[in-house]
Amino acid sequence: MALKLEFNIVGGDFNLAGKASSKIKKKLVQLNIDPKMIKRIVVATYEAELNVVAHAYSGILNACFDPLFFTATVTDKGPGIEDIDKAMEAGFSTASGIVREMGFGAGMGLPNIKKNTDELKIESVVGKGTTLFFKIYY
């Protein structure tokens, strides 16, 4: 049985952003995963966490530590994504001014996830929320 961890993410709470990724990183270190792969995984989980914080009302990150790969499913309640292809473009962002002032919302989150994962799926319903799934082989 692969180890599974679940994290709640609170929309709008930037103070807690990164906490889930920090715990995931500690677990991967404990499991002796190659540090290079840990880096890829935490870039993806951090960006996924941040997307929920910056855009959604609430979300859940399910992390699964399989012996051969890591997967994460991030499900949020939020506005959803109107045009997923557009959201995948580097530089495209719908983030608010305040979020941008903090140095987020540069339109690099999803491209960073794409770059660091082996599989990426996004499903979204406008007005309801988004589910993001990714897989990274160690």
Add this chain to the structure above:
Amino acid sequence: MKVSELVEKLGLKVYSGKTGLEKEISGGYVSDLLSDVMGFASENQIWITLQTHQNVIAIASLKDLAAVILVKGLQPAGDTLQHSEEEGIPLLGTEMAAFEIAGKLYAELNA
């Protein structure tokens, strides 16, 4: 070069995270866009930025950066200090702007 040596050479202020001062510096990265640092900075680099909120430390910790330098005399937020202590990421400061401090860091590392 260790972070502590750089602090001495460039007269940097140490706000917090002293436990990380003996880390070796591999290079530097200058950016105020957090996802840019997340995506492109490398382990043991020093991050030069004007962002002072605590997400800076979250990113520095996840990326195993050597330290963070805040430019133009900008003061870290209270929870940024606390987070830097917890994570052992040195939070440093300078009155110089990013261009100037980056130039000096580059010169030191390539001396």
